[in-house]
Amino acid sequence: MSYKDILVFLDGSTDNNARMEFAFSLAQAHGARLTGVDVDAAAAFEGEWTERAKSLAETFHAVANRSGVHVRFKIADRNAAGWKDFYAHYADLLIATQPNPEAFGKVLSGVPEQVLMSAGVPMIVLPQGWKPRPVGKEVVIAWSPSAQATRVVHDAMPILARAEKVTAFAFDPPADREDADVEMLREHLLAHGIKIDIDMWSNAGDLSPIEALYASPALEEADLIVAGAYSHSRFREALFGGMTKSLLQQFSLPVLVSH
Template identity: 50%
Template structure:
């Protein structure tokens, strides 16, 4: 099933134009409607962000019109702290940027983590200062047979089906191969017309899962990670560390995550 509604979060920071460019290009590729949602805080309409904040609607429609993409512009309820005010549950795919110290004041706090955890919609999360480039041509799918990884795989099918190369990455395969069964997932993807190359990294204790994953990304020349998010609770990951937190704050690579 293709993406028919792609939602992009808009704010007054310098990351918005590149994020909007990606959203426009994906909407063109998928024949989707583009939904632009202003997630600026009240503080963004004061001081150094004011001009950018007040110009978001014009920027959105200018980029959308020049690409001949259908779309709608909405503004989030700035007084509501909930992800429910951000319209994410009306989309097939959401595009956001990592939360970082330079955008905390300007962007509503539900972006992106609360949306990822609660909206039931896959997110493409971009690193700060990301520059426009193709995304989804060469995808690495982080696979571990969890509910979250399974959800992310199926949420990413419209992208996987258009990719030139898909790598199914597995770290530390268990003794019981039926537990993760990457070959069976590769066969399932094949039913969707997707040929996936298997990349297995045994856990010898010398590398963390994240180090192994990024080594795979480098070797494969990937431009997108697909991964499940938060098999443990966010509090657990903050206290004890976790791959989801690390991926959500990685500084080099777009990642599609589902929970």
């Protein structure tokens, strides 16, 4: 069980090297081909981004030569406003970084949210300023009995199957003592050879699902969130911008998310 085609979005930002390093390490682990897609807008070739933007292909291929990963390099249409030219349909997994206000106008506007919403491919979103470290050893699933949660759990199977520890975080308390939803998730994943722990957040109070998730002990050692609660508007805003700064800063871990 593994990803065979991984795609990473490349740009002239200071987050690019960490994103690229992570993509290569994941491709090595899964024996996958890695496609790098240059999504710099025309404005990236002016000012402080210029040298980094111009050297993307050279840097990408230099890392490929050292790593032994089979790669492809593509350049997105600098005038493209949509996702159709970003090659996302031809991958099992996409890798991007949270939008950075400083990158506005320098990265094609469809990346990352519009691509995720339209391409039907799961994406790992790295936090701004993220430093490369192991990802996928201890995973927390933000679970809810929904289509979105079910989709992302199945999209994450190659990572869940390799994890040392998987915890399902359930925000909503059970309807009654006979509610077996999370136990059925446990049995379903066990059928795939994946053992999970369960963390029930039964006293929500005034906390949002995001706040409860980050208050959970399950996240203390976690290195990846599998975002089954993506349909929740506050989660989407926190991941892609538009919320208060303090809540946005809580996203210190990579998030694997599907739509």
